[in-house]
Amino acid sequence: MEGVSKLFRKSAKRAKPSSALPEGLCRQFSLAEIKIATNNFNDELLVGEGGFGRVYKGFIDDCNKTVAIKRLKLKPGQGLVFEDLRTKVVLLCQLRHPNLVPLIGYCIDEGENILVYEFIVNGNLFRKLYYTDHDEHDRLSWKQRLRICIGVVRALHYLHTGVKHTIIHGDMKPANILLNKKWEAKLSDFSRFVSDSTMLDTLGYVDPECRITSGLTDKSDVYSFGVVLFKVVLGKMHQWRLISLAQKGEREWSFNKKIDPYLKGKIAPECFKVYMDIATSCVQNEGKDRPTMNEVEVGLEHALELQESADAASKDGEYYCPIDEYTCNDFWGFASPAIVEYTSSSSLPELEEFLSDSDSLREYI
Structure with a gap:
């Protein structure tokens, strides 16, 4: 992967950035930029895959910024109108919260629907x-x-x-x-x-x-x-x-x-x-x-x-x-209903034997 990264880092530095920043917040990338950033969606840069598509590690702005690039995989009939997707993405780009991954921009070009996020270094909670x-x-x-x-x-x-x-x-x-x-x-x-x-x-x-x-x-x-x-x-x-x-x-x-x-x-x-x-x-x-x-x-x-x-x-x-400690602290709160139920159909000797066996009592509860 190191070799791949070096290879496309060189080509990325030769590329002229052409992305725009609509409304001053949300950046619109061309597909050419995305391909340069991911070395043409190279599998060695693949960092995740799910029901909505694949996520690649990418490099933009002369390789000075690392990003996560999600290539959306939409089912037939789920294709999006440019303005509809653009409106939603611009809205998401405006979100500001310390516990949200910042959405940097998007790409709608040649049938591709792509989201570009800030790259978060320690992976996801599932893997951890x-x-x-x-x-x-x-x-x-x-x-x-x-x-x-x-x-x-x-x-x-x-x-x-x-x-x-x-x-x-x-x-x-x-x-x-x-x-x-x-x-x-x-x-x-x-x-x-x-x-x-x-x-x-x-x-x-x-x-x-x-x-x-x-x-x-x-x-x-x-x-x-x-x-x-x-x-x-x-x-x-x-x-x-x-x-x-x-x-x-x-x-x-x-x-x-x-x-x-x-x-x-x-x-x-x-x-x-x-x-x-x-x-x-x-x-x-x-x-x-x-x-x-x-x-x-x-x-x-x-x-x-x-x-x-x-x-x-x-x-x-x-x-x-x-x-166990919580159960002990409130043991009789749990046990009382079971004891009442048990005593309604048991003799006294049977009840004494039942209460002397904590495992039996817990199982019954």
Whole structure:
């Protein structure tokens, strides 16, 4: 790849920039410029691929600026009118938020629809969670993960309420959460918004109401973000199984065997309970039962405060399994209904034996 980079860097320096800056913000690139920036879409510069197209690392402005170039892949009938796409992209270029990846410009030329973003160096959250080395120094700590989630929800809150016309992201997933040098979240990829697509390509993250209405709402982003919250703490469990457990009111301690092993003993019980309550509320089947992004933001900030307070009071920063400790603290709150139900059909000796076996009691609960 180094050889390819050197080769097209030389050709890029010989090219004269011809892009324009409509409205002083959004840059319109020619296809010739894009091809120079990506060495004619060379596969060695490919950094990602998804339902909406391929992403290439590219170099513009005499190779002085590194960018991410997304070559949109639209299905038949999804072709965009120039002015419609241009209007949407100019709108996105005007967005200003510390947790959004800046959109630099676009290219609509010779049948190509291309978006040009600022390049974010540390890749995406998906790869950091699931494809990192086993070295603990390469893993994201619990507080880092919390701060990343808070950054994302702030960006979504801004899109929903901080701009003149609400923008629905529509493709919220770990792969679209990029991380900068300081491991801060940068929400990326507005391909669905730009293309007006109704395709539901990311199974497991899609709002179930969308399958009925085929329309995205702000609560669709809330649902998808809730799935992200579960993935951040629980790891590789398949989304369908994970969300099913949450929607059935699964208790915190039942997630014990599913939590990311790296996080065991590192999450304060109070923080974990608040976090799981937020995540569960986000993935309710009906949008009206889900919180707003503002409410999610407040809840996650509270969870972080609880973790920081617990860490300050802890001698070694280690905790008993948060699920088990929480269960013990409120054990009889969980156990009482089961005991009442059991005693209605059991003799006293059977009840005494039942209560003496904590594993049986927990299984029954």
